[in-house]
Amino acid sequence: MTINNDGELLALDCDSLTFSWKEGDDPVLKDVNLSLGKGDRCLLLGANGAGKSTLLRILAGKRLTKTRSCKILGQDVFMNPPGGVVYLGTEWSTNPVVRSDIVVSHFLDSVGGYRHKDRRDKLLRILDVDLDWHMHQISDGERRRVQLCMGLMAEWDVLLLDEVTVDLDVLVRADLIDFLISESENRGATIVYATHIFDGLKKFPTQICHMQLGSTPRGMVTWPPADVPESEQDLFQLALGWLRDDRELRRAVEKQKGRVRGPKTDTRDRVTFYEKYDYSH
Numbered sequence: 001m002t003i004n005n006d007g008e009l010l011a012l013d014c015d016s017l018t019f020s021w022k023e024g025d026d027p028v029l030k031d032v033n034l035s036l037g038k039g040d041r042c043l044l045l046g047a048n049g050a051g052k053s054t055l056l057r058i059l060a061g062k063r064l065t066k067t068r069s070c071k072i073l074g075q076d077v078f079m080n081p082p083g084g085v086v087y088l089g090t091e092w093s094t095n096p097v098v099r100s101d102i103v104v105s106h107f108l109d110s111v112g113g114y115r116h117k118d119r120r121d122k123l124l125r126i127l128d129v130d131l132d133w134h135m136h137q138i139s140d141g142e143r144r145r146v147q148l149c150m151g152l153m154a155e156w157d158v159l160l161l162d163e164v165t166v167d168l169d170v171l172v173r174a175d176l177i178d179f180l181i182s183e184s185e186n187r188g189a190t191i192v193y194a195t196h197i198f199d200g201l202k203k204f205p206t207q208i209c210h211m212q213l214g215s216t217p218r219g220m221v222t223w224p225p226a227d228v229p230e231s232e233q234d235l236f237q238l239a240l241g242w243l244r245d246d247r248e249l250r251r252a253v254e255k256q257k258g259r260v261r262g263p264k265t266d267t268r269d270r271v272t273f274y275e276k277y278d279y280s281h
């Protein structure tokens with residue numbers, strides 16, 4: 001059983017998770033630790049390729065890992081997945097079904113909207129969704145709002161969000177963030193949210209988890225920080241600082257493996273690879 005110091009069941013407990021895409025490959029996740037109580041809201045912060053989506057998909061039970069080290073509400077996320085877990089990722093909007101000629105009201109009913117009428121109606125207002133829209137005739141941001149309405153209308157215990165607010169306009173995004181905060185404060189729901197956009201998020205996190213090259217060196221960082229005055233609490237600057245360090249570290253690691261990003265250069269005479277081997281004819 002995964003419990004916290006007060007003897008309460010953890011909402012999410014990921015203990016030394018290690019994962020490689022292929023047997024024998026370097027792990028993309030290494031000793032990842034993430035532990036959240038009920039009502040926590042975690043911002044998952046890291047550079048492109050740091051492993052955020054991979055971690056969220058594992059937590060959602062979508063990918064099998066060798067070690068059984070991820071539990072949600074005390075249950076193994078893959079072998080014995082708990083109910084009440086919602087994962088919303090960007091891949092949904094590329095599914096041909098959600099781009100077909102289907103009316104939003106029928107679509108939401110087909111995924112059980114009629115069973116959650118009050119919450120569905122509240123979300124329709126927050127996300128500013130028109131039930132008469134046709135899914136093949138709406139914008140990417142409008143389709144995203146339908147996805148969020150669909151995913152959030154049943155009461156969930158743990159929500160895993162992978163950058164699904166990037167195409168929302170700022171007003172809808174702000175209203176959605178307020179809704180998520182109220183869900184965690186009023187119902188004790190737990191949220192993990194991976195994003196690169198920190199505008200309007202200052203009041204969202206209660207914890208920050210920094211993913212650095214597939215690991216979590218800082219563990220869970222409490223937010224807001226008790227030792228920093230409110231006027232200086234700046235998520236964007238915090239992320240910039242961490243990501244600059246991450247880039248240096250990544251460059252050093254890749255250099256050791258003989259890999260360098262950017263244009264290929266011949267280090268002896270500094271002539272670029274493409275200049276030296278002219279492939280234009």
Ligand SMILES: Nc1ncnc2c1ncn2[C@@H]1O[C@H](COP(=O)(O)OP(=O)(O)OP(=O)(O)O)[C@@H](O)[C@H]1O
Pocket residue numbers: 021028046047048049050051052053054055
């Ligand atoms: N299907 C795959 N096969 C092999 N490697 C993959 C696959 N998908 C992702 N990777 C690698 O796994 C690592 C982590 O990718 P992941 O998508 O989890 O990063 P991320 O932190 O979500 O990045 P971003 O911020 O760009 O969304 C990257 O190095 C990526 O190249």
